[in-house]
Amino acid sequence: MIQILKGDICYSTDRNTLITVPDGFLVWENGLCTGVFDRLPDQYSRLPVEDCTGHLVIPGLTDLHIHAPQYAFRGFKMDLELLEWLNSSAFPEEAKYADPDYARNAYSIFVNDMRKSATTRACLFATLHLPATELLMDLLEESGLETFVGKVNMDRNCPDYLCEESAEASAAATIEWLDHISGKYVHTKPILTPRFIPACTDELMTRLAGIQKAYGLPVQSHLSENPEEIAWVQELVPSSASYGDAYDQFGLFGGDVPTIMAHCVHCPEDEAALLKKRGVYIAHCPQSNANLTSGAAPVRAFLDQDQKMGLGSDIAGGTSLSIFRAMAEAIQVSKLRARFTGDGSRPLTMEEAFFLGTKGGGSFFGKAGSFEEGYECDILVLDESRIPHPQKLSLKERLERYIYLSGEDWILHKYVKGAKLF
Amino acid sequence: MIQILKGDICYSTDRNTLITVPDGFLVWENGLCTGVFDRLPDQYSRLPVEDCTGHLVIPGLTDLHIHAPQYAFRGFKMDLELLEWLNSSAFPEEAKYADPDYARNAYSIFVNDMRKSATTRACLFATLHLPATELLMDLLEESGLETFVGKVNMDRNCPDYLCEESAEASAAATIEWLDHISGKYVHTKPILTPRFIPACTDELMTRLAGIQKAYGLPVQSHLSENPEEIAWVQELVPSSASYGDAYDQFGLFGGDVPTIMAHCVHCPEDEAALLKKRGVYIAHCPQSNANLTSGAAPVRAFLDQDQKMGLGSDIAGGTSLSIFRAMAEAIQVSKLRARFTGDGSRPLTMEEAFFLGTKGGGSFFGKAGSFEEGYECDILVLDESRIPHPQKLSLKERLERYIYLSGEDWILHKYVKGAKLF
Numbered sequence: 134m135i136q137i138l139k140g141d142i143c144y145s146t147d148r149n150t151l152i153t154v155p156d157g158f159l160v161w162e163n164g165l166c167t168g169v170f171d172r173l174p175d176q177y178s179r180l181p182v183e184d185c186t187g188h189l190v191i192p193g194l195t196d197l198h199i200h201a202p203q204y205a206f207r208g209f210k211m212d213l214e215l216l217e218w219l220n221s222s223a224f225p226e227e228a229k230y231a232d233p234d235y236a237r238n239a240y241s242i243f244v245n246d247m248r249k250s251a252t253t254r255a256c257l258f259a260t261l262h263l264p265a266t267e268l269l270m271d272l273l274e275e276s277g278l279e280t281f282v283g284k285v286n287m288d289r290n291c292p293d294y295l296c297e298e299s300a301e302a303s304a305a306a307t308i309e310w311l312d313h314i315s316g317k318y319v320h321t322k323p324i325l326t327p328r329f330i331p332a333c334t335d336e337l338m339t340r341l342a343g344i345q346k347a348y349g350l351p352v353q354s355h356l357s358e359n360p361e362e363i364a365w366v367q368e369l370v371p372s373s374a375s376y377g378d379a380y381d382q383f384g385l386f387g388g389d390v391p392t393i394m395a396h397c398v399h400c401p402e403d404e405a406a407l408l409k410k411r412g413v414y415i416a417h418c419p420q421s422n423a424n425l426t427s428g429a430a431p432v433r434a435f436l437d438q439d440q441k442m443g444l445g446s447d448i449a450g451g452t453s454l455s456i457f458r459a460m461a462e463a464i465q466v467s468k469l470r471a472r473f474t475g476d477g478s479r480p481l482t483m484e485e486a487f488f489l490g491t492k493g494g495g496s497f498f499g500k501a502g503s504f505e506e507g508y509e510c511d512i513l514v515l516d517e518s519r520i521p522h523p524q525k526l527s528l529k530e531r532l533e534r535y536i537y538l539s540g541e542d543w544i545l546h547k548y549v550k551g552a553k554l555f
Numbered sequence: 556m557i558q559i560l561k562g563d564i565c566y567s568t569d570r571n572t573l574i575t576v577p578d579g580f581l582v583w584e585n586g587l588c589t590g591v592f593d594r595l596p597d598q599y600s601r602l603p604v605e606d607c608t609g610h611l612v613i614p615g616l617t618d619l620h621i622h623a624p625q626y627a628f629r630g631f632k633m634d635l636e637l638l639e640w641l642n643s644s645a646f647p648e649e650a651k652y653a654d655p656d657y658a659r660n661a662y663s664i665f666v667n668d669m670r671k672s673a674t675t676r677a678c679l680f681a682t683l684h685l686p687a688t689e690l691l692m693d694l695l696e697e698s699g700l701e702t703f704v705g706k707v708n709m710d711r712n713c714p715d716y717l718c719e720e721s722a723e724a725s726a727a728a729t730i731e732w733l734d735h736i737s738g739k740y741v742h743t744k745p746i747l748t749p750r751f752i753p754a755c756t757d758e759l760m761t762r763l764a765g766i767q768k769a770y771g772l773p774v775q776s777h778l779s780e781n782p783e784e785i786a787w788v789q790e791l792v793p794s795s796a797s798y799g800d801a802y803d804q805f806g807l808f809g810g811d812v813p814t815i816m817a818h819c820v821h822c823p824e825d826e827a828a829l830l831k832k833r834g835v836y837i838a839h840c841p842q843s844n845a846n847l848t849s850g851a852a853p854v855r856a857f858l859d860q861d862q863k864m865g866l867g868s869d870i871a872g873g874t875s876l877s878i879f880r881a882m883a884e885a886i887q888v889s890k891l892r893a894r895f896t897g898d899g900s901r902p903l904t905m906e907e908a909f910f911l912g913t914k915g916g917g918s919f920f921g922k923a924g925s926f927e928e929g930y931e932c933d934i935l936v937l938d939e940s941r942i943p944h945p946q947k948l949s950l951k952e953r954l955e956r957y958i959y960l961s962g963e964d965w966i967l968h969k970y971v972k973g974a975k976l977f
Contacts, residue, residue, distance in 0.1 A: 208959035235945060238945045427894070
């Protein structure tokens with residue numbers, strides 16, 4: 134089935150190249166992009182065209198790191214650093230998902246907002262609770278979004294009310310979850326989710342590595358977010374050369390396994406080299422890293438190293454679901470980082486930030502986040518009606534403006550893999 | 556005339572004290588607050604009550620620094636530093652206000668958005684153009700907001716198309732403007748606005764000091780935003796001990812004259828001491844300072860020094876009109892500053908940021924920005940309907956959440972000096 138949409142089309146081919154096609158035609162067939170044309174090729178001339186003339190049309194955005202249960206408490210108790218915040222805010226709040234009624238209420242609000250947002254693909258942390266995690270997956274499957282969802286593993290250094298009783302129990306619950314959802318979803322996939330090294334015993338990590346191999350799962354976790362956390366990891370895994378090496382010792386740091394590590398704010402050189410060597414994705418979460426006083430990741434260095442990288446909202450360390458806002462904030466914190474370190478590094482450009490939020494993160498899902506031939510066709514038609522302007526602007530100016538100014542649900546139409554959500 | 560409004564009332568008395576009164580009654584008479592009561596005192600029991608039960612009710616916000624003509628180009632060409640941005644973006648865009656039709660179109664969009672926003676009071680830069688500046692003042696007067704507006708003075712280091720031809724001509728235009736608007740407005744007041752030292756000759760500064768005295772005007776300008784700018788000021792006024800001292804040498808740095816200096820990102824100690832000594836207001840503009848790679852002002856130090864301070868959007872160095880967002884960003888950049896400098900300074904708290912956006916900046920207008928007895932009663936009734944929550948929250952949690960999450964026009968009702976705008 135061939136479909137055609139007309140509008141002011143913008144997409145990235147690489148991090149320095151923003152393609153803009155005013156009054157262009159985006160063509161896709163069975164969910165895959167055929168291409169973008171400034172005039173409609175003759176062979177399509179008899180097909181209907183979805184007319185979005187005058188509206189910006191861009192690829193869907195990818196959120197590489199988000200805690201679904203934390204959406205319910207985003208935006209308050211923010212005057213704390215990571216470890217204090219986990220204990221006084223994140224853990225007690227996540228414990229509430231033991232109650233399926235609370236989970237349904239909270240996750241319904243979350244998935245409804247995700248559906249309306251600019252995000253078409255996301256990698257999510259759930260909680261350790263199986264019924265709530267499956268409920269989240271049910272809701273996400275209905276939403277039409279493409280997601281990876283992880284039941285969280287955590288068996289140490291957590292409060293009793295939110296701690297699995299042993300490595301064995303945590304591993305068994307994970308297998309129970311995986312077997313129970315096997316074959317149930319089309320759009321919603323499981324991802325192995327050890328919370329972070331401080332919350333997972335060596336035995337649990339070893340068992341999870343076994344489950345990863347047996348089920349061929351991708352992996353997501355946290356890396357080098359906060360200096361105290363990093364020092365703690367060094368105590369907990371004294372044989373590790375770095376925080377990343379601690380994951381690597383258990384075989385849970387990329388290589389053949391698609392892996393995302395969130396934050397990477399304070400990576401020493403050898404850890405950055407290991408990220409690169411193992412092809413691990415960095416989920417850059419600028420808002421969260423500011424809110425939790427973590428810092429600002431060295432994104433320019435990561436780009437120079439040609440690391441795999443995308444953006445994350447990190448709800449509720451971050452408060453905003455919008456990956457557009459993450460783009461603006463990635464630029465802003467890169468500027469503050471450059472000013473404070475005085476290292477002369479060039480701040481992120483608008484083209485680079487847009488790339489990270491589209492094709493950069495999208496590539497974790499395969500060919501996603503662009504309109505190049507063969508890409509899975511996720512489309513956003515943007516609503517600029519709330520930001521009137523006294524003059525004619527170029528497409529690039531309009532896109533930059535939208536990145537800085539848009540609200541969370543200023544989306545007119547949204548397609549995932551070529552299918553219209555609204 | 557006595558008026559009463561019922562709701563969930565929050566306001567600051569000082570920077571560490573947030574008063575919250577659930578289901579409280581705010582009473583005001585002839586525009587001035589009588590007080591906030593948890594039960595309605597008997598003497599008011601027969602008066603009508605505006606029932607906003609369940610809604611957050613807070614004082615209006617003050618924007619201490621905003622460039623009205625720049626609203627039209629907020630959010631694009633952001634990948635530049637201050638001096639480059641002025642030449643390639645701000646100056647050519649401001650030149651368009653020589654055309655009254657353009658000015659009417661652009662300023663109408665701006666004032667309409669300001670009216671809907673959370674801001675009840677603002678100090679604005681216009682351009683050097685007299686008709687456009689008066690048009691802006693006309694529109695603001697109609698809006699019901701309380702504002703100071705400045706015709707900008709600039710007679711050097713500007714492009715020919717946006718430069719007054721001499722100090723004499725600039726001073727004469729200023730007097731013409733002041734005489735023309737004299738007695739015309741109730742809510743809209745003039746403020747003397749030398750753009751910044753680099754754009755004003757010594758002769759112009761001397762003439763402006765004379766005009767200041769003759770007309771008893773307050774003053775606004777920019778201070779120590781960017782290292783290159785600061786070095787340039789030192790070259791231009793070689794006798795000055797600091798950028799602030801350059802203003803002071805011309806008698807335009809506070810003292811008896813109510814004065815606002817925007818930014819103050821890179822103030823040396825003696826300059827901070829002079830700010831304090833002269834009682835100059837600091838307009839802290841966190842978003843702009845990030846966007847233009849200026850840095851993050853030492854707000855904790857300024858609070859410890861008991862400086863007068865409020866928040867500014869600094870459109871279009873900043874992109875967002877929302878002073879709520881400025882509160883969140885003031886907290887965020889204070890955290891990044893603390894992390895990068897490692898100076899151990901405590902980041903801004905939510906209470907402090909709320910104080911800066913209400914009573915802190917409001918005090919430039921006299922008794923404004925609080926609900927204490929005798930304060931001019933600016934009221935916002937907030938719309939939280941777009942951020943549903945699965946649990947009951949405290950007023951403080953709801954307010955913090957609103958600060959982090961609200962869109963630019965989520966205001967149900969707005970009063971200025973006790974009069975309802977909508």
